[in-house]
Amino acid sequence: MALGRAFSVAVRGVEGEIVEIEADISSGLPVVNLVGLADAALRESRDRVRAAINNCGFEWPMTRLTLALSPATLPKMGSVYDVALAAAVLSAHGRKSWPRLEKAVLLGELALDGRVRPVKGVLPAVLAAQRQGWPTVVVPVENLAEASLVDGIGVWGVGSLGQLQSWLAGKGDLHARVEHREQAPESVADLSDVVGQTQARYAVEVAAAGGHNLLMTGPPGVGKTMLAQRLPGLLPPLTLAESLEVTAIHSVAGLLTGDAPLITRPPFVAPHHTSSVAALVGGGSGLARPGAVSRAHRGVLFLDEFAEVSSAALEALRTPLEDGEIRLARSDGVARYQCRIQLVLAANLCPCAPPDPRDCQCGAAERRRYRSKLSGPLVDRVDLRVEMHASREGTFSDDEGESSAVVRKRVWAAREAARERWLQHGITTNAEVGGSLLRRRFRLSPMAMKPLRTAVDRGAISIRGMDRTLRVAWTLCDLAGRTSPNREDVAKAMSFRQGGTV
Structure with a gap:
């Protein structure tokens, strides 16, 4: 029996709540059970995560796998949990407890080849993690500029599942936060x-x-x-x-x-x-x-x-x-x-x-x-x-208004x-x-x-x-x-x- 754990965020409106994701590998026929009030997009993540793990050169556990998202009574929606689910599975299958995984909130959707795709609601998710005292958050590299708007928390961008695994194992680096750039002044009608x-x-x-x-x-x-x-x-x-x-x-x-x-x-x-x-x-x-x-x-x-x-x-x-x-x-x-x-x-x-x-x-x-x-x-x-x-003729002059x-x-x-x-x-x-x-x-x-x-x-x-x-x-x-x-x-x-x- 092996157990892995990772963390993500559920966004409700513009408020976020930390979600604990557990992966339990036990003896039995190969089957994946996903529990925790998942919607259709999240239930489909089982296939996305499995393909991403296999295509990145990692091994998928050919036995009974239970994925639990807590709090169990909180509805979970979307594909934002894919990266955290994959990290929990890798931790459980490898029987490794990476210190960085215990202190990081993971956000992102996985492509079948292991690429990490951007998701909606990254800013409120990072704000929720920062308010609750988490030291690190990992987001898709395309959402890195958005996540970098939040101070007081370490922000990292990831491009693929392989890159994330190397970082968790202490063998690689992720993309660092980007400095906020001022927007160019917009031309407004006068x-x-x-x-x-x-x-x-x-x-x-x-x-x-x-x-x-x-x-x-x-x-x-x-x-x-x-x-x-x-x-x-x-x-x-x-x-x-x-x-x-x-x-x-x-x-x-x-x-x-x-x-x-x-x-x-x-x-x-x-x-x-x-x-x-x-x-x-x-x-x-x-x-x-x-x-x-x-x-x-x-x-x-x-x-x-x-x-x-x-x-x-x-x-x-x-x-x-x-x-x-x-x-x-x-x-x-x-x-x-x-x-x-x-x-x-x-x-x-x-x-x-x-x-x-x-x-x-x-x-x-x-x-x-x-x-x-x-x-x-x-x-x-x-x-x-x-x-x-x-306006009638004579009601305004050639002079422009203020x-x-x-x-x-x-x-x-x-x-x-x-x-x-x-x-x-x-x-x-x-x-x-x-x-x-x-x-x-x-x-x-x-x-x-x-x-x-x-x-x-x-x-x-x-x-x-x-x-x-x-x-x-x-x-x-x-x-x-x-x-x-x-x-x-x-x-x-x-x-x-x-x-x-x-």
């Missing part, structure tokens, strides 16, 4: 490209400064999509902690490529209006994968032609917008993904969408049905609403003022501030609150709408360089909530 639309441009500036949600309506061709695409260019770069959060989600989604995988700029995600609920918020069989709302974490989610998006998909955004996190329950467990996003919505005024609204041929019922796609509770979560109109560089300076200054104000409360932007904090610790003067209280008393604004109006008022205050919002800031914030047509 705000000065948008002709006219002074009010909408200001709304985009306010949204960028406070992290607010934005709704733009108007006839086709007035610049709704152009403005949305220029919003990320106004946002400050992500901090290191934020970059790791975003990169971990993209790693699980399998979207990281290149030698500089760290995402340092706020992402911009614009799914097609025919996207399903699963594509928008996440889903899939087994354990749910991240959707567009999670991939846009710390960035912008843009829904163009939102009136054409299914009502179920739009309503699924309610909870993520409030919590900044989405929890997806599937047969193999609950996956949690962060989704602190800025939602930008754009739509025409009616289905026929003529350049001149006066030429609309839609009936009243058709227009009402078209606009009702965005329900009241979801509209209530949108802080800024603006209705755009076609460039993104000029607006970005004001946005960054406002963001820094908000960060300093809310830092002790663990908040970075005005859009994240809770209502109780606004109404108690940072209560405005009675004079400033008068128009807002009147609107609440009349039922024109809900309590949630009042809180969101106050958040916008603080952003307007930060952009103006003041220390506290005045009555004009509150009135302007209220006008933004009433400006869009839905």
Whole structure:
């Protein structure tokens, strides 16, 4: 009887848990038993591992082999355990207990000839190993740049099973961690490209400064999509902690490529209006994968032609917008993904969408049905609403509007003022501030609150709408360089909530 042991990581959402893999060789007919709630891809690893071991010149045990993955009650999915399974088998068959194998976490998929292929979710797996105090992690060489983003743990890249066995036996070396290379600055579209639309441009500036949600309506061709695409260019770069959060989600989604995988700029995600609920918020069989709302974490989610998006998909955004996190329950467990996003919505005024609204041929019922796609509770979560109109001759000059560089300076200054104000409360932007904090610790003067209280008393604004109006008022205050919002800031914030047509 012989026993070998290796370790890997099971990734659930963006959280990882160490998995112990044991290989037991006992007398009996040649058979391989794989236990530990393995999915179809993992069950197929028996054939991959056997072929890789044989083709690398090692001997496969021609007797009874039991492979156990613990914790036994934790569902295991994917091919990430192949390398650890092979190492456990080699250890058991050779009756060798390599010291390096006991102190390393192994990740990777095996090809039939022994090559180690890249896998998804390496970054959250390495972060989990680092948090739990493991000294070493071995990853596919193609995932080495991604794994090297994590400090405080030894990271090595392996290209083949033979190379791994030599390293375990102390007879060879693996690829060392690579230094993180800064990404080349991306060319971003400039705000000065948008002709006219002074009010909408200001709304985009306010949204960028406070992290607010934005709704733009108007006839086709007035610049709704152009403005949305220029919003990320106004946002400050992500901090290191934020970059790791975003990169971990993209790693699980399998979207990281290149030698500089760290995402340092706020992402911009614009799914097609025919996207399903699963594509928008996440889903899939087994354990749910991240959707567009999670991939846009710390960035912008843009829904163009939102009136054409299914009502179920739009309503699924309610909870993520409030919590900044989405929890997806599937047969193999609950996956949690962060989704602190800025939602930008754009739509025409009616289905026929003529350049001149006066030429609309839609009936009243058709227009009402078209606009009702965005329900009241979801509209209530949108802080800024603006209705755009076609620019006429004489409404703009040959001079370009302010460039993104000029607006970005004001946005960054406002963001820094908000960060300093809310830092002790663990908040970075005005859009994240809770209502109780606004109404108690940072209560405005009675004079400033008068128009807002009147609107609440009349039922024109809900309590949630009042809180969101106050958040916008603080952003307007930060952009103006003041220390506290005045009555004009509150009135302007209220006008933004009433400006869009839905």
